[in-house]
Amino acid sequence: MFDHVKFGVSDYAASKAFFVKALEPLGVAVLAEGVPTYGVELGGKGIPSLVLFQTEEKPAHLHLAFMAENREQVDAFYRAALEAGGKDNGAPGLRPKYHANYYAAFVIAPDGHNIEAVFQGPEA
Template identity: 80%
Template sequence: MFDHVKFGVSDYAASKAFFLKALAPLGVAVASEGPPAYGVELSGKGKASLCLFQTDEKPAHLHLAFVAETRQQVDAFHRAALAAGATDNGAPGLRPHYHANYYAAFVIGPDGHNIEAVCHAPGA
């Protein structure tokens, strides 16, 4: 859970396109945007947001986990992220070593960040 996460990316246009496409199944869209040095704020139904900005700095890799309301959203996120150019880092499925209903998928985004969608609800 977070209010916002902001991090620098090496290719603003590519990262913005990637996150918009990969997170569309989770209801994420542009909330506001300024010039690339300021960046873009992406948000879903809640108040939390993800902010990206152009930088030449090399940030450490992050692990970002996004809430999915259903397991179908996790599946759709994984498909959309791969179609947007991500590398698979864990197909959709249960991760019972976290807890019995931890259903998640993982991809590596354009800057090497580990991006996850997770649903904590029991299956249908």
């Protein structure tokens, strides 16, 4: 459905560092970058791109869920996101309230955005 999603961040350097490190286990990398007010485009392997840009406006909090290929990627995302300065918002695990195979982890990014990695298939 989406080709790209673009949103503002209050600290471009901190947010770029967080998203680059946290999403690397999911195969996401820098595709292009301009000046901070234009932003950095992240993506990979047919994933719609995510663009972050510097703004002086207070960004509204978002919930972004990234598709993982397996549970191990969810675990790796969670570890990388915490190492990148994210705050725990739900350790990796099953979320049966969504469905029996919903395996996800949640972290809070520098601007307060809720970032999720999820694998919705059965355990390998």
